[in-house]
Amino acid sequence: MKYEFGRRSFMKLGSCSVVGAIIGSQFKFASAFAETDIKDLPDNFSGDIRTHCGLCVNKCGMIARVNNGVIRKLDPIADHPKSKGMLCAKGNAGIQTVYDPDRLKYPMIRVGKRGEGKWRRATWDEALTYIADKLTEIKEKHGPEAVLFSSTEGFQEEYFLRLAEAFGSPNTVRHPTLCLASVNNAMFNTFGTVPHFDLKHADYVIFAGSNRLESLLTPDTVDMIEGKASGHYHVVLDPRFTVTASKANLWVPIKPGTDLAFALALIHMMIKENKYDKVFVEKYTHGFDKLAEHVKQYTPEWAAYETGIPVETIYKVGKDFMSSLPRSVFYSGRRGSWTENDTQFRRAIAIVNAISGAWDREGGVAPARKIGLGEMLIFPPDEPEAERIDNVKNEFPLANRRDGVYMTLREHALKEDPYPLKAWMIYKQNPLQSVPNSQKTYEMMKKMELIVSIDIIPNDTAWESDVMLPEATYLERTDPLHSLGGLEPAVALRQKVIEPMYETRPNLEIMKHLASKLDLGEYFDFTIEEWLEAQVEELPIDLDELKRRGFYADDKGKVFGKTLKEGYRFRTKTGKIELFSERYAEKGYDPLPIYKRPKNIPSGSYILLTARCANYTHSSLQNNEWLMAVGMHAMAHVNPIAAEKHGIVQGEIVILRSPYGEVELPVYITDRVHADVICMPHGFGHTSKGLSIAYNKGARGSDLLGSYYDKITGNAAMHEDFVQIIPKRTLHTEDVQGDRRKSRVKSGGITG
Numbered sequence: 001m002k003y004e005f006g007r008r009s010f011m012k013l014g015s016c017s018v019v020g021a022i023i024g025s026q027f028k029f030a031s032a033f034a035e036t037d038i039k040d041l042p043d044n045f046s047g048d049i050r051t052h053c054g055l056c057v058n059k060c061g062m063i064a065r066v067n068n069g070v071i072r073k074l075d076p077i078a079d080h081p082k083s084k085g086m087l088c089a090k091g092n093a094g095i096q097t098v099y100d101p102d103r104l105k106y107p108m109i110r111v112g113k114r115g116e117g118k119w120r121r122a123t124w125d126e127a128l129t130y131i132a133d134k135l136t137e138i139k140e141k142h143g144p145e146a147v148l149f150s151s152t153e154g155f156q157e158e159y160f161l162r163l164a165e166a167f168g169s170p171n172t173v174r175h176p177t178l179c180l181a182s183v184n185n186a187m188f189n190t191f192g193t194v195p196h197f198d199l200k201h202a203d204y205v206i207f208a209g210s211n212r213l214e215s216l217l218t219p220d221t222v223d224m225i226e227g228k229a230s231g232h233y234h235v236v237l238d239p240r241f242t243v244t245a246s247k248a249n250l251w252v253p254i255k256p257g258t259d260l261a262f263a264l265a266l267i268h269m270m271i272k273e274n275k276y277d278k279v280f281v282e283k284y285t286h287g288f289d290k291l292a293e294h295v296k297q298y299t300p301e302w303a304a305y306e307t308g309i310p311v312e313t314i315y316k317v318g319k320d321f322m323s324s325l326p327r328s329v330f331y332s333g334r335r336g337s338w339t340e341n342d343t344q345f346r347r348a349i350a351i352v353n354a355i356s357g358a359w360d361r362e363g364g365v366a367p368a369r370k371i372g373l374g375e376m377l378i379f380p381p382d383e384p385e386a387e388r389i390d391n392v393k394n395e396f397p398l399a400n401r402r403d404g405v406y407m408t409l410r411e412h413a414l415k416e417d418p419y420p421l422k423a424w425m426i427y428k429q430n431p432l433q434s435v436p437n438s439q440k441t442y443e444m445m446k447k448m449e450l451i452v453s454i455d456i457i458p459n460d461t462a463w464e465s466d467v468m469l470p471e472a473t474y475l476e477r478t479d480p481l482h483s484l485g486g487l488e489p490a491v492a493l494r495q496k497v498i499e500p501m502y503e504t505r506p507n508l509e510i511m512k513h514l515a516s517k518l519d520l521g522e523y524f525d526f527t528i529e530e531w532l533e534a535q536v537e538e539l540p541i542d543l544d545e546l547k548r549r550g551f552y553a554d555d556k557g558k559v560f561g562k563t564l565k566e567g568y569r570f571r572t573k574t575g576k577i578e579l580f581s582e583r584y585a586e587k588g589y590d591p592l593p594i595y596k597r598p599k600n601i602p603s604g605s606y607i608l609l610t611a612r613c614a615n616y617t618h619s620s621l622q623n624n625e626w627l628m629a630v631g632m633h634a635m636a637h638v639n640p641i642a643a644e645k646h647g648i649v650q651g652e653i654v655i656l657r658s659p660y661g662e663v664e665l666p667v668y669i670t671d672r673v674h675a676d677v678i679c680m681p682h683g684f685g686h687t688s689k690g691l692s693i694a695y696n697k698g699a700r701g702s703d704l705l706g707s708y709y710d711k712i713t714g715n716a717a718m719h720e721d722f723v724q725i726i727p728k729r730t731l732h733t734e735d736v737q738g739d740r741r742k743s744r745v746k747s748g749g750i751t752g
Ligand SMILES: Nc1nc2c(c(=O)[nH]1)N[C@H]1C(S)=C(S)[C@@H](COP(=O)(O)OP(=O)(O)OC[C@H]3O[C@@H](n4cnc5c(=O)[nH]c(N)nc54)[C@H](O)[C@@H]3O)O[C@H]1N2
Pocket: 056, 057, 179, 180, 207, 208, 209, 210, 211, 212, 214, 215, 216, 217, 237, 238, 239, 240, 242, 254, 255, 256, 257, 258, 259, 333, 334, 335, 336, 338, 609, 610, 611, 612, 613, 614, 615, 616, 617, 618, 719
């Protein structure tokens, strides 16, 4: 399929930033249907339908403009409390998700060797019979625990997890231990809840990483933009000069893995200078004296040495943070899969916010609200008999058991410890890209007699499986309601805006059909409409009204202070905000965060970082032609000092080599990246030949990463790896993207 204007001219509109609205209006919609057989398009509807985007975790509210069964345009819902009028570039380009000629259209059964790409089209009945027979055989021989069910969040994920439960397998593994398990654990064990940040009203915000203008998160992205526009001060600690850093008042290019030193020094300053909120600390927190004693050692001078940040900058941030209290916050971040000590870093962030007096106030950090939903009364499956293969209960006693621990689960599976895994059911996940150390994932796949992937495109992992099952996309299916928690909560309805194309089906239909073949039909004895009716029961509006509005929000807005009322008990061991974590102490973890210096960088090597770009979600959207047209960014970002050391020139192809693998990438030399670091974008380098656009563009980070993880939560530690850079002495033929921001930045400097 051809797009009608050049990549370069489109890039001028602004790449790697929030350019959604522009994209939506620039493209000729007719181009979306080239090569799609018109007879496959249902033509049963014209009009606007309110629904929710499904292209990343955010679930932005949107309006689909449909004409004669064809989606013409996607627009944001202006007053949606979660997305606040935002529909990002990806959201706008979501039409292409439906009309991508490469999408999975029919159930496919592998005929050649795994990964060879030879498939035959099957009917649903045939494919599901094939899967059910194999699963039954495995269950009889090895028990239901021999089947692994892995998945990533999504509105229909609960039906997948329900099938796992009904089947009797304890082995579910979800995305949190690749993502935010450390953040959640640290927040929960400090506050008894995972709080949200009022970025719209906070006068002073410190972001560590948390690249909110590229790694989009609603409502935080919109709130921070509005906060900035009204004059708030933002500090970004990041080894890269990100778009977020470029809009901040101060960029602090910190040495990776040393943020805990910075946070401890901030606590040190707050206590030493008596700028913490004494009344609050006295009344609501536990363990202050121990904290004060503990942080005496962590001076700004010491932190300057560890982090590479000039000591004056640390003092300046500390002073400004303290003088803006209580409207100063240290933002928690989302992806905490950084280092082996990440949970302790997030604990230090929690402690800053706990002693600052910003808790549960406007412009501070507060518990999320959630709107209650009714529940469908259905038959609950029995608890699985077998213990989990990853032994989370004993190895990570404070981790979420149902989420499992990806990194150690794979080790257990490889060693068949204490039993083998024989089948792998995958829903909405691409572990070959998203789990570090792809070599080990391939090894684990070899152990499997059956691999099934339920996806919408033949992504890398699906391509290496035995059966690919095509789910209908988020625009073609009606999902269960979701109550989106936050400072301004909402109930989101995703309803189909067109009929499912080809032979795709919503996951519920897939699960129902498979369950009936496994003799588990009784667990799925309901329809999506019945499910919705049961859920909507608790709301003050009925389902028809909800379908018209697309979402429900109460009129309370942001509510602060509930936890400050007399007699409130925090859900921690002591009932108070725990500066000193009693649960950590009980389980043998450091109850106060202790700094651990990152490993020394071997000579000639660099810390590998993988980063997101606003135009892609992980490894999901690289086959979206509209988004690829905006700019690919699949380059190794290298600091000029490193480039000079290795004699590398702009645009040259280099090999990045780690102990686990090597990849080739063109180089982009820029002082926007710390001299100790090589950064590559996450989610590129697809090996699936089923993806005609994404195939073999860029490289996969998972091929270079090892198997490190955080000891408290098991969260993958993706910034513990080093790579060598080896020039190939060949030039990349495409133009290297111009460094438009260069003149405004100096490495190690301050930008405003
Ligand atoms: N466009 C887009 N948006 C997304 C997603 C997506 O795939 N695409 N994914 C969503 C999901 S699931 C998540 S979890 C979030 C993730 O959102 P974030 O938590 O923001 O995660 P990242 O973008 O991975 O990392 C943010 C920044 O951390 C920096 N960094 C790396 N190491 C260090 C360090 O040691 N110290 C400091 N201070 N900074 C460091 C990186 O350079 C990077 O710029 O984004 C969400 N939003």
